[in-house]
Amino acid sequence: MTSVKDALDGVKAVAIGMSTTFREMWQKPVTIQYPEEKRPVSTRFKGRHVLKRYDNGLEKCIGCSLCSAACPADAIFVESAENSDDERYSPGERYARVYEINMLRCIFCGYCEDACPTEAIVLGDNYELSFMDRRSSIYPKEMLLEPVPQDGNTTPQKVEPGIYTRSVPEMKDPLD
Numbered sequence: 001m002t003s004v005k006d007a008l009d010g011v012k013a014v015a016i017g018m019s020t021t022f023r024e025m026w027q028k029p030v031t032i033q034y035p036e037e038k039r040p041v042s043t044r045f046k047g048r049h050v051l052k053r054y055d056n057g058l059e060k061c062i063g064c065s066l067c068s069a070a071c072p073a074d075a076i077f078v079e080s081a082e083n084s085d086d087e088r089y090s091p092g093e094r095y096a097r098v099y100e101i102n103m104l105r106c107i108f109c110g111y112c113e114d115a116c117p118t119e120a121i122v123l124g125d126n127y128e129l130s131f132m133d134r135r136s137s138i139y140p141k142e143m144l145l146e147p148v149p150q151d152g153n154t155t156p157q158k159v160e161p162g163i164y165t166r167s168v169p170e171m172k173d174p175l176d
């Protein structure tokens with residue numbers, strides 16, 4: 001049989017619980033209305049890869065495959081081809097004719113970014129990766145290459161001979 005003390009303990013517990021609920025009613029909601037609203041990511045976040053271009057539109061990637069060699073998950077496939085001044089994709093001798101990343105294999109470690117001598121491959125802040133089958137998890141160069149900058153031209157470009165002879169241009173601060 002329930003004693004008066006047990007009944008009072010029950011009322012007290014309910015009152016404490018309700019006071020917590022009442023206090024929280026006036027707090028700012030913490031729910032993020034994703035996907036309309038997105039939480040900013042940390043500056044060190046490593047998301048979907050982007051292949052960068054120079055301001056004139058030439059591709060930074062020179063097809064050297066160092067990113068592929070550095071990748072612990074064997075997720076990157078690069079096939080290079082020769083540039084010419086009539087059909088130039090990137091500075092220097094070669095460019096990436098094929099560049100693919102298998103996003104199912106990738107562990108987003110950033111080693112590819114660290115290994116790249118031209119800062120061509122960069123892990124951005126996009127975390128919205130989805131695919132319905134294994135084939136679509138392989139992102140080709142066309143998906144990875146960033147859009148042409150406003151004052152640039154698309155690749156391939158016809159350029160003056162002897163200008164883009166160096167594959168690795170003068171680097172800015174390598175910690176950029």
Ligand code: SF4
Nearest residue numbers: 071106107109110112
């Ligand atoms: S982030 Fe790491 S696992 Fe992913 S492609 Fe680059 S090196 Fe490979």
Ligand code: SF4
Nearest residue numbers: 061062064065067116
């Ligand atoms: S992304 Fe960088 S490391 Fe990879 S092939 Fe291109 S230039 Fe070489």
